Amino acid sequence: MSKKIVLVLSIILCLVGCGDTYTSEANNPSNAPIENGNLNVHFIDVGQADATLFSYNNKDDKYTVLFDTGDWQGDEVVPYLQEQNISHLDLVIISHPDADHIGQLTDVLENIQVEEVWMSGNESTSQTYLDAMEVILDQDITYQEPRTGEEFTIGPLDIEVIYPETISGKSNEESVSIRLSYDEVSFLLTGDAGKQEELEMIETSKSLDSTVLHLGHHGSDTSSDTTFVKEVKPELAIYSAGQDNSYGHPSEEVIQLLNNENIEWYGTDVNGTIIVETDGQEYSVQTDNPHDDSDPSECVNINEARAEELQEIVHIGASRAEQIIEERPFESLQDLDVIEGIGPSRIADIEEKGIVCSLE
Structure with a gap:
């Protein structure tokens, strides 16, 4: 047919x-x-x-x-x-x-x-x-x-x-x-x-x-x-x-x-x-963040970065960026589990990308 x-x-x-x-x-x-x-x-x-x-x-x-x-x-x-x-x-x-x-x-x-x-x-x-x-x-x-x-x-x-x-x-x-x-x-x-x-x-x-x-x-x-x-x-x-x-x-x-x-x-x-x-x-x-003027070669410090910079991180959109700003400072990347929708698997993804500055 x-x-x-x-x-x-x-x-x-x-x-x-x-x-x-x-x-x-x-x-x-x-x-x-x-x-x-x-x-x-x-x-x-x-x-x-x-x-x-x-x-x-x-x-x-x-x-x-x-x-x-x-x-x-x-x-x-x-x-x-x-x-x-x-x-x-x-x-x-x-x-x-x-x-x-x-x-x-x-x-x-x-x-x-x-x-x-x-x-x-x-x-x-x-x-x-x-x-x-x-x-x-x-x-x-x-x-x-x-x-x-x-x-x-x-x-x-x-x-x-x-x-x-x-x-x-x-x-x-x-x-x-x-x-x-x-x-x-x-x-x-x-x-x-x-x-x-x-x-x-x-x-x-x-x-x-x-x-x-x-x-x-x-x-x-x-x-x-x-x-x-x-x-x-x-x-x-x-x-x-x-x-x-x-x-x-x-x-x-x-x-x-x-x-x-x-x-x-x-x-x-x-x-x-x-x-x-x-x-x-x-x-x-x-x-692909083509409208972002930040330098991609620099790591993102989650305790200091602006909301726009935080959105360079995988799984972090505008809403989660604002939550990170409200909850910081963080002592380790694992502490991001306090952010709505961020669990162990997504923290592992963030670590794997290597864009976040070390907090140690």
């Missing part, structure tokens, strides 16, 4: 009752990198825009999903994919047609083999949107408009559509929102959906509980309702925003909420591209 027929059947079944599972057929290149069966989630530094890559590679099993494609004025996404040896994407999801989310889709479609594209169904008169739709039609790429409650499987990745249930022309508010799970670790992405839509997600979803929350609307206070964040219960929050952006993203109100809830957080404006790697049970965070 062809993939397009499977998709048509999936849509027909959803008319009877959504929740049926569609399994995407992978046809991945042999040159994709081997990553030991782990899922790597790349929150790509694309300035004041969004682009997130889900990449799973284990010998011959290779699956890739791209959520949003950066800003129309940028050119970061395709080079980044090529650096990862990715020439094939099982799925591209565009949360909504704004130029900072659909921006580089045409470039992606013209340079990377794409099996299927999801969009909300809300349209735009922008040339960026029109060009992308023309390429989708010209290449006869499978196109779908997912709705609340639909569930899909791509290899070991389970995707649940959280929003929208219907559309009415509200581009930002009706962003395609997904919860992607890999065994016990899950990621929730909501595009530019606002607080009202987040509250609707609570009402229409079986569970929003997720390990990692990609903050809505670049960390703006138009998203991240307190009730919503508490319902998601993330261990980690990540926002995508441009360095020194004119919008004031992320909002101080949102950052304070994360700190109050003891949620570790990272942002592309500070940390550059952020990679979360998981085996389905535990996860680690890697950053």
Whole structure:
């Protein structure tokens, strides 16, 4: 049975009752990198825009999903994919047609083999949107408009559509929102959906509980309702925003909420591209810190370093950096176990990296 027929059947079944599972057929290149069966989630530094890559590679099993494609004025996404040896994407999801989310889709479609594209169904008169739709039609790429409650499987990745249930022309508010799970670790992405839509997600979803929350609307206070964040219960929050952006993203109100809830957080404006790697049970965070002016050759003294310097240490985000400042001085690295979420295994990771100055 062809993939397009499977998709048509999936849509027909959803008319009877959504929740049926569609399994995407992978046809991945042999040159994709081997990553030991782990899922790597790349929150790509694309300035004041969004682009997130889900990449799973284990010998011959290779699956890739791209959520949003950066800003129309940028050119970061395709080079980044090529650096990862990715020439094939099982799925591209565009949360909504704004130029900072659909921006580089045409470039992606013209340079990377794409099996299927999801969009909300809300349209735009922008040339960026029109060009992308023309390429989708010209290449006869499978196109779908997912709705609340639909569930899909791509290899070991389970995707649940959280929003929208219907559309009415509200581009930002009706962003395609997904919860992607890999065994016990899950990621929730909501595009530019606002607080009202987040509250609707609570009402229409079986569970929003997720390990990692990609903050809505670049960390703006138009998203991240307190009730919503508490319902998601993330261990980690990540926002995508441009360095020194004119919008004031992320909002101080949102950052304070994360700190109050003891949620570790990272942002592309500070940390550059952020990679979360998981085996389905535990996860680690890697950053390249391109916007950090500190000298990487110098060790970090946890009793003296500024919050920005502390974030160079693996497992230490902004929230934990503030906790370290409040709890110091420390007599040994083992004393970091007083920090929320830092246990023996993470202390061992910190020691292994060798970036922390000796306290003896």
